[in-house]
Amino acid sequence: MKNIFLILFVFxxxxxxxxxxxxxxxQTPTDxxxxxxxxxxxxxxxxxxxxxxxxxxxxGYIEADYQFIxxxxxxxxxxxxxxxxxxxxxxxxxxxxxxxxxxxEEGGKEIVIEFAAVDFNFHPMLNLRGGVVMSPxxxxxxxxxxPKWEFVDRPIxxxxxxxxxxxxxxxxxxxxxxxxxxxxxxEVYLTNGFDDSIINNSENRTFLPAxxxxxxxxEESSNGEPLFTGKLAIRNSNIxxxxxxxxxxxxxxxxxxxxxxxxxxxxxxxALDFNSTLPWTNTYIVGEWAWVSVDVPETFSQQFGDKQKxxxxxxxxxxxxxxxxxxxxxxxxxxxxxxxxxxxxGTFNETGGNISDDLWxxxxxxxxxxxxxxxxxxxxRVMQQQDxxxxxxxxxxxxxxxxxxxx
Amino acid sequence: MIRVxxxxxxxxxxxxxxxxxxxxxxNELLDGPMEGLTDAENxxxxxxxxxxxxxxxSAGTGLGPLFVATSCGSCHAGDGKGHPFTTLTRFGQTIPNxxxxxxxxxxxxQNRAIPGFEPEIIPAGxxxxxxxxxxxxxxxxxxxxxxxxxxxxADPADLDGNGISGVPNxxxxxxxxxxxxxxxxxxxxxxxxxxxxxAAIDLxxxxxxxxxxxxxxxxxxxxxxxxxxxxxxxxxxDQTINEVVFYLRTLKAPIQRNPDDxxxxxxxxxFNSIECGLCHTxxxxxxxxxxxxxxxxxxxxxxxxxxHDMGPxxxxxxxxxxxxxxxxxxxxxxGLGLSPDSQGGQFFLMHDGRARSxxxxxxxxxxxxxxxxxxxxxxxxxxKQDLIKFLESL
Numbered sequence: 139m140k141n142i143f144l145i146l147f148v149f150x151x152x153x154x155x156x157x158x159x160x161x162x163x164x165q166t167p168t169d170x171x172x173x174x175x176x177x178x179x180x181x182x183x184x185x186x187x188x189x190x191x192x193x194x195x196x197x198g199y200i201e202a203d204y205q206f207i208x209x210x211x212x213x214x215x216x217x218x219x220x221x222x223x224x225x226x227x228x229x230x231x232x233x234x235x236x237x238x239x240x241x242x243e244e245g246g247k248e249i250v251i252e253f254a255a256v257d258f259n260f261h262p263m264l265n266l267r268g269g270v271v272m273s274p275x276x277x278x279x280x281x282x283x284x285p286k287w288e289f290v291d292r293p294i295x296x297x298x299x300x301x302x303x304x305x306x307x308x309x310x311x312x313x314x315x316x317x318x319x320x321x322x323x324x325e326v327y328l329t330n331g332f333d334d335s336i337i338n339n340s341e342n343r344t345f346l347p348a349x350x351x352x353x354x355x356x357e358e359s360s361n362g363e364p365l366f367t368g369k370l371a372i373r374n375s376n377i378x379x380x381x382x383x384x385x386x387x388x389x390x391x392x393x394x395x396x397x398x399x400x401x402x403x404x405x406x407x408x409a410l411d412f413n414s415t416l417p418w419t420n421t422y423i424v425g426e427w428a429w430v431s432v433d434v435p436e437t438f439s440q441q442f443g444d445k446q447k448x449x450x451x452x453x454x455x456x457x458x459x460x461x462x463x464x465x466x467x468x469x470x471x472x473x474x475x476x477x478x479x480x481x482x483x484g485t486f487n488e489t490g491g492n493i494s495d496d497l498w499x500x501x502x503x504x505x506x507x508x509x510x511x512x513x514x515x516x517x518x519r520v521m522q523q524q525d526x527x528x529x530x531x532x533x534x535x536x537x538x539x540x541x542x543x544x545x
Numbered sequence: 546m547i548r549v550x551x552x553x554x555x556x557x558x559x560x561x562x563x564x565x566x567x568x569x570x571x572n573e574l575l576d577g578p579m580e581g582l583t584d585a586e587n588x589x590x591x592x593x594x595x596x597x598x599x600x601x602x603s604a605g606t607g608l609g610p611l612f613v614a615t616s617c618g619s620c621h622a623g624d625g626k627g628h629p630f631t632t633l634t635r636f637g638q639t640i641p642n643x644x645x646x647x648x649x650x651x652x653x654x655q656n657r658a659i660p661g662f663e664p665e666i667i668p669a670g671x672x673x674x675x676x677x678x679x680x681x682x683x684x685x686x687x688x689x690x691x692x693x694x695x696x697x698x699a700d701p702a703d704l705d706g707n708g709i710s711g712v713p714n715x716x717x718x719x720x721x722x723x724x725x726x727x728x729x730x731x732x733x734x735x736x737x738x739x740x741x742x743x744a745a746i747d748l749x750x751x752x753x754x755x756x757x758x759x760x761x762x763x764x765x766x767x768x769x770x771x772x773x774x775x776x777x778x779x780x781x782x783d784q785t786i787n788e789v790v791f792y793l794r795t796l797k798a799p800i801q802r803n804p805d806d807x808x809x810x811x812x813x814x815x816f817n818s819i820e821c822g823l824c825h826t827x828x829x830x831x832x833x834x835x836x837x838x839x840x841x842x843x844x845x846x847x848x849x850x851x852x853h854d855m856g857p858x859x860x861x862x863x864x865x866x867x868x869x870x871x872x873x874x875x876x877x878x879x880g881l882g883l884s885p886d887s888q889g890g891q892f893f894l895m896h897d898g899r900a901r902s903x904x905x906x907x908x909x910x911x912x913x914x915x916x917x918x919x920x921x922x923x924x925x926x927x928x929k930q931d932l933i934k935f936l937e938s939l
Contacts, residue, residue: 206564206565207565208564208565208566209566210566210568210569211565211566211567211568211569212568213565334604334660335603337660338603338604338605338659338660339601339603340600340601340603340606341601342601342615342616342619390660399661400660400661403660435658435660437657437658437662437663437664438657438658438659438660439612439614439615439657440630441614441615441619486629486630488628488629488630488632489628489629489630491889491891494889518564525622526630527622527628527630527887527888527889528889528890529622529623529886529887529888529889529890530886530890533566534566535564535565535566536564536565537564
């Protein structure tokens with residue numbers, strides 16, 4: 139896989155460098171935050187570089203940061219490159235599109251196909267998508283590009299409770315309808331699903347992202363049962379967008395070679411997402427909340443919760459727009475993220491007391507966008523995390539400085 | 546604008562440490578290495594710390610199939626006392642100096658199972674005892690005491706007539722046990738010092754049993770799978786076990802808080818005046834150890850490591866080794882005040898967590914401790930408060 143990727147990368151690099159004449163390079167601009175499209179359009183609402191009249195366009199983004207984080211008096215500073223992502227898109231026909239998103243995480247330690255799908259447009263309300271698709275659970279999973287956010291870290295609830303970025307092989311339909319100020323959209327997919335690792339992992343908690351380490355999910359379902367993901371979204375260009383999504387299916391390997399190993403156990407997730415821009419102050423608000431329900435065997439440990447909940451809200455206030463430091467359309471933002479996750483909602487069988495295993499965080503941010511596609515972020519993160527017993531929380535906090543940009 | 550960026554830069558460069566959470570006071574924490582370890586010993590301690598607190602077993606890495614907890618840290622959060630969530634249940638031996646009846650299961654109940662397996666159930670009519678996981682700090686100092694030192698407080702026949710016996714629990718060692726000069730065998734048995742009934746002779750035995758009985762993890766020391774009774778390939782390496790044992794040996798002893806407080810000083814006086822110290826022996830000094838930091842150290846665990854008759858209310862009908870069903874090892878009191886920090890903000894005291902406060906625990910003392918309990922009840926309220934404050938300071 140790495141070799142294929144490298145060949146592709148070198149090939150594309152060669153094309154780009156050969157066509158360095160800027161008149162031949164057409165960048166598809168995008169306003170990454172204040173898009174009028176639906177959240178589901180995020181996968182295509184990215185800046186691409188088109189080479190002349192070739193039907194292929196390329197793009198990507200990179201993130202790099204420095205973190206100085208302390209936990210209960212033990213401090214650690216580190217430079218990171220959490221991810222670099224490459225997009226390749228192609229218009230095969232005016233009604234057939236292909237797009238792929240390949241992510242190199244942590245300097246190439248992991249190479250992941252996050253999206254690689256062909257879309258067939260039969261009607262605005264009827265599009266067929268097949269390939270590696272990003273499940274439309276919540277909003278962040280499909281709209282996770284670093285340059286779109288004012289914060290160095292991704293929302294914890296969406297990445298460590300929900301498994302963003304969660305993608306899998308499958309097919310589905312989507313459609314959208316625009317009517318004056320209103321837009322409506324739907325998405326439904328059937329894909330391969332999760333596996334036993336969500337309650338059989340070294341995180342010591344029910345952990346949906348554990349299934350991401352199963353690379354075989356792109357070749358074979360762990361149990362032969364499809365995972366359903368569906369979303370309905372509605373947007374008013376003057377008010378904002380709200381989305382309801384659901385993801386569910388059997389997660390465990392209940393049968394192998396015709397031999398019953400366990401009963402079928404379900405995983406169900408409901409998510410609510412929204413975004414809006416307050417007209418008076420131009421304050422942008424985006425958030426998401428999700429509830430997870432997992433059928434954990436009663437005889438297994440309560441260490442692995444059967445219910446989880448969590449989410450985040452970002453409040454982004456532009457302070458200054460215009461020419462800043464000779465960047466013509468720059469924006470200076472003051473933001474704050476509030477987030478909460480409870481990985482184990484419930485009470486102990488032994489005492490009736492609350493099971494904790496939860497976390498909250500507040501992250502004020504100061505960000506500078508010299509262009510819509512690039513952001514320099516300075517965050518101060520305050521976080522407290524309790525163990526399952528509810529003992530005094532680990533106090534975590536520190537500064538984060540990072541850049542993220544489409545290219 | 547440039548000034549804003551300049552200010553951020555200054556913050557980044559010079560103020561990082563001020564922006565991160567401060568460390569708790571050293572005496573508020575149970576974990577951490579004892580003073581005086583060499584750099585190499587610190588490295589070993591760290592390796593053991595990771596294995597003890599960070600390594601979580603899953604079905605794929607050896608958990609179960611029957612188990613109680615998924616990691617060492619699950620039972621000993623922050624190296625402190627455990628919570629009823631991970632209470633251990635033992636059964637099968639009702640008569641001292643007999644082998645547990647393994648035909649009915651046990652000797653420890655594995656009340657949880659990985660998916661597809663059924664957890665163990667105690668056959669009807671068999672008594673059981675529940676054991677709250679103890680704090681694990683300072684154990685290396687207790688392990689470094691000699692049997693001869695422990696025996697100085699033993700008085701099985703109460704020859705001094707003070708109502709306190711003090712019985713060593715002589716244990717038949719497992720095959721892998723290697724006696725040290727500090728051990729003093731009697732008819733091939735050695736004094737147990739760890740566990741609520743003092744059934745483990747040393748920290749290796751305690752650790753190996755915990756992996757095997759608590760987590761269902763086999764090792765070369767205990768290769769039998771608790772579910773099938775068959776041997777399996779080792780699921781934890783000898784190296785990891787040795788690192789965990791080293792970690793337990795070198796965890797620092799709990800540090801008393803506010804020892805100069807007048808109430809606490811008076812509480813200490815009351816503690817001795819009502820004869821708590823006859824069993825909860827305050828002070829010990831180690832002899833020479835292979836770890837220099839453990840050698841010739843004076844420390845204050847408040848235990849004599851001996852068994853005592855605690856009366857019928859604390860008789861669970863089950864035992865280990867030579868202990869009677871009503872006998873319990875004097876638990877160390879150091880770290881007592883920090884118990885809520887590992888028990889979810891609450892107290893779960895006595896061997897099974899039945900006492901929800903220090904006072905409740907005092908009032909549950911019976912048998913040989915009945916006299917001290919009665920003396921406590923006769924104390925003035927201010928002395929009671931001072932005593933409890935003293936105990937909370939430990």
